[in-house]
Amino acid sequence: MPAISTRQQQILDFLREYHADRSYMPSIREIQLACGISSTSVVDYNLRLLERDGHIRRSPDISRAIELVGDSEADLVEVARVPILGAIAAGEPIPVPEAGAYAGDDDRESLSLPPELTPRDTDNLYALRVKGYSMIDACVTDGDIVVLRHARDARNGEMVAAWLSMQEEATLKHFYLEGENVRLMPANPSMEPIVVPADSVQVHGKVVAVMRRVAA
Amino acid sequence: MPAISTRQQQILDFLREYHADRSYMPSIREIQLACGISSTSVVDYNLRLLERDGHIRRSPDISRAIELVGDSEADLVEVARVPILGAIAAGEPIPVPEAGAYAGDDDRESLSLPPELTPRDTDNLYALRVKGYSMIDACVTDGDIVVLRHARDARNGEMVAAWLSMQEEATLKHFYLEGENVRLMPANPSMEPIVVPADSVQVHGKVVAVMRRVAA
DNA sequence: TACCCTGCAGAACGTCCGTTCTGATTTCCT
DNA sequence: AGGAAATCAGAACGGACGTTCTGCAGGGTA
Numbered sequence: 001m002p003a004i005s006t007r008q009q010q011i012l013d014f015l016r017e018y019h020a021d022r023s024y025m026p027s028i029r030e031i032q033l034a035c036g037i038s039s040t041s042v043v044d045y046n047l048r049l050l051e052r053d054g055h056i057r058r059s060p061d062i063s064r065a066i067e068l069v070g071d072s073e074a075d076l077v078e079v080a081r082v083p084i085l086g087a088i089a090a091g092e093p094i095p096v097p098e099a100g101a102y103a104g105d106d107d108r109e110s111l112s113l114p115p116e117l118t119p120r121d122t123d124n125l126y127a128l129r130v131k132g133y134s135m136i137d138a139c140v141t142d143g144d145i146v147v148l149r150h151a152r153d154a155r156n157g158e159m160v161a162a163w164l165s166m167q168e169e170a171t172l173k174h175f176y177l178e179g180e181n182v183r184l185m186p187a188n189p190s191m192e193p194i195v196v197p198a199d200s201v202q203v204h205g206k207v208v209a210v211m212r213r214v215a216a
Numbered sequence: 217m218p219a220i221s222t223r224q225q226q227i228l229d230f231l232r233e234y235h236a237d238r239s240y241m242p243s244i245r246e247i248q249l250a251c252g253i254s255s256t257s258v259v260d261y262n263l264r265l266l267e268r269d270g271h272i273r274r275s276p277d278i279s280r281a282i283e284l285v286g287d288s289e290a291d292l293v294e295v296a297r298v299p300i301l302g303a304i305a306a307g308e309p310i311p312v313p314e315a316g317a318y319a320g321d322d323d324r325e326s327l328s329l330p331p332e333l334t335p336r337d338t339d340n341l342y343a344l345r346v347k348g349y350s351m352i353d354a355c356v357t358d359g360d361i362v363v364l365r366h367a368r369d370a371r372n373g374e375m376v377a378a379w380l381s382m383q384e385e386a387t388l389k390h391f392y393l394e395g396e397n398v399r400l401m402p403a404n405p406s407m408e409p410i411v412v413p414a415d416s417v418q419v420h421g422k423v424v425a426v427m428r429r430v431a432a
Numbered sequence: 433t434a435c436c437c438t439g440c441a442g443a444a445c446g447t448c449c450g451t452t453c454t455g456a457t458t459t460c461c462t
Numbered sequence: 463a464g465g466a467a468a469t470c471a472g473a474a475c476g477g478a479c480g481t482t483c484t485g486c487a488g489g490g491t492a
Contacts, residue, residue, distance in 0.1 A: 007439085022275065023283045024240060027479060039441050044481070046439090059238065063279035063448070063479055067239045079295070079330060114295060114328040116361075117429050136404055139357040139428070145332075159430050188352055212355075212426040213333050214375050223469085243449060255471045260451070262469090279449060279478070 008046050010035050012055060015068060025064040079112040080122045082147055090134030094163055094170050094204045113147060117209040124150040125208065128161070137186035138172040144212045146172065148205030159187070159207040166200045172207060224262050226251050228271060231284060241282040295328040296338045298363055306350030310379055310386045310420045329363060333425040340366040341424065344377070353402035354388040360428045362388065364421030375403070375423040382416045388423060 014034050018026045026034070028043045037043055047066070050056045059065035086095035111127050119125075130144040138159070140146060146161065154160045154175040162184070163170055173184035173194075182201045185193045230250050234242045242250070244259045253259055263282070266272045275281035302311035327343050335341075346360040354375070356362060362377070370376045370391040378400070379386055389400035389410075398417045401409045 005439090022281070024275075024278075024281050027279070028481095029479070037440085039443090040480080041442080041482080042440055059240075061448075061480060062240075063243070065238070065240050065280075065480095079328075111332050112295075112330040114330050114427075116327050117427060133405065136355060136406075139352060139355050139360075141355040141403060144355075157431075187357060189349065190352075207430045209430060210426075210428040211330075211333060214423045214425060215373075221469090244451095245449070253470085255473090256450080257452080257472080258470050277450060277478075281450095 005046075005049075007035070007037075008050055008055075011043070011046055012050065015056070015066060019068065025066040027064055079114060080118050080125065082111045082113055082125045082127045084109040084111055084127045084129065084145070086128060087131045088128040088135075088146065088161065088170050088172075089131035090169050090171070092131075092170065094161060095128065096204070111145060111147070111211075113209065117147070117211070119149070119208055121149075126150065126205070134169075135172045137188045137191045139187050140172055140210055141212070144210055146207055147209040147211070149208050150205045152203055154203050154206055161204045161207060163202040163204060164196060164200060165202065166196060175203070221262075221265075223251070223253075224266055224271075227259070227262055228266065231272070231282060235284065241280040243280055295330055296334050296341065298327045298329055298341045298343045300325040300327055300343045300345065300361070302344060303347045304344040304351075304362065304377060304386050304388075305347035306385050306387070310377060311344065312420070327361060327363070327427075329425065333363070333427070335365070335424050337365075342366065342421070350385075351388045353404045353407045355403050356388055356426055357428070360426055362423055363425040363427070365424050366421050368419055370419050370422055377420045377423060379418045379420060380412060380416060381418065382412060391419070 011031060014031060015025065018030070018034075028040050028047070031037070031043045031047075032040055035043075047056065047058065051058050054069060057067040057069050088094055113122075113125070125147060127145050127147045130140055130142060130146060133142055135141070148161055151160075156176045158175050159172060160175045161170065161172055162175070171184065173186060176183040176185065177198060178195075180198055181195050182198045183193050183195045184201075227247060230247060231241065234246070234250075244256050244263070247253070247259045247263075248256055251259075263272065263274065267274050270285060273283040273285050304310055329338075329341070341363060343361050343363045346356055346358060346362060349358055351357070364377055367376075372392045374391055375388060376391045377386065377388055378391070387400065389402060392399040392401065393414060394411075396414055397411050398414045399409050399411045400417075
């Protein structure tokens with residue numbers, strides 16, 4: 001792939017920029033105007049070179065039929081959009097998803113879950129921002145985002161977000177039902193589990209993923 | 217939003233199908249032909265209705281300037297692809313990115329970084345899988361994926377992946393250069409920092425993000 | 433110097449294509 | 463049944479647009 005000329009780079013940049021707002025491509029005369037070129041033939045000439053070198057594809061005799069190839073468009077990935085419903089902190093009640101609040105609602109802030117973190121079933125997912133350091137025994141720290149699937153119960157071993165009504169505290173722990181008690185195990189194996197009566201634990205959801213942006 | 221007519225549904229389906237192969241939109245006459253309509257004015261008429269009801273957007277007097285709105289294309293998100301170069305574990309050397317190994321190489325496994333976790337600059341990013349529990353003081357545990365930017369040094373406060381040649385150990389810590397020593401602080405504020413000579417610390421990269429998939 | 437290749441300028445051609453106007457046909461409501 | 467509104471048919475207008483042809487200028491090479 002030969003090195004690209006200044007003029008061609010200029011055109012390519014304009015194509016990307018134009019395609020970003022509108023979702024169609026500029027006409028040759030629009031390229032001419034935007035790049036300060038004096039003739040449509042020069043645009044055509046450079047577009048031919050760009051096509052020869054594999055940067056774009058064109059369909060003859062068709063208006064605005066320029067396609068960007070091998071471009072950032074190749075990194076377009078289908079992702080699951082998860083709404084961020086609020087924050088979870090030790091001493092504060094856990095926000096509860098209202099019916100139908102999961103997908104499609106573009107009002108609230110949302111998060112895109114990359115395919116590698118997306119579970120088979122994307123129903124009833126929501127996300128909470130973690131406030132404070134109280135859940136550090138679950139390897140979750142201030143500023144993290146936890147992705148949850150709404151659930152009122154859990155199977156043994158699953159990690160849940162739960163409200164402990166005796167302690168009046170929200171927590172993230174691995175869940176084990178043992179007779180009439182629930183044993184809640186920190187993810188950190190060096191820390192001690194806690195055991196509480198089953199009816200004092202309200203499961204809000206199962207933890208699906210954790211995401212952390214580290215400050216530069 | 218009024219119910220959509222058969223004819224309009226037919227046109228909408230064709231628009232989606234056409235846009236899937238090519239990446240531009242059909243002309244009015246192509247729509248006419250594909251949908252078996254006898255006049256361009258009928259196509260125009262129905263396109264007006266589709267635009268009025270918010271299914272498409274059009275730009276007057278511009279060829280093929282139809283845009284699909286609120287389509288499934290809405291959950292296509294531009295993501296940064298980051299190669300997974302290997303694993304990081306306490307006692308094992310940290311994999312080193314070779315030149316040009318960052319983007320574009322589709323051989324190796326890779327990860328898509330959602331926009332919310334993507335730093336301004338996406339150069340020199342790579343990812344490592346975490347093995348074992350040795351980095352739990354950085355709130356990073358077995359199975360996590362850490363995203364790094366390749367760097368040989370760091371500014372104070374940044375979280376780095378480093379190799380401690382005295383301990384022969386890889387670690388994730390906040391970095392502080394203090395004279396001839398480096399102080400490495402765990403993310404967990406309740407744990408003790410370690411101080412080692414600066415020349416016994418080899419910085420491999422700065423931590424950009426951490427992602428964790430929690431087992432169902 | 434002669435020659436060729438690359439890049440650019442200007443203009444013209446013919447078609448592509450959105451738009452519009454008139455009128456017919458169908459659908460729906462009372 | 464009658465009338466209004468929705469939908470469709472056909473044709474034509476005029477601008478938008480890709481294409482092509484001719485010619486010019488610089489730059490490297492034999």
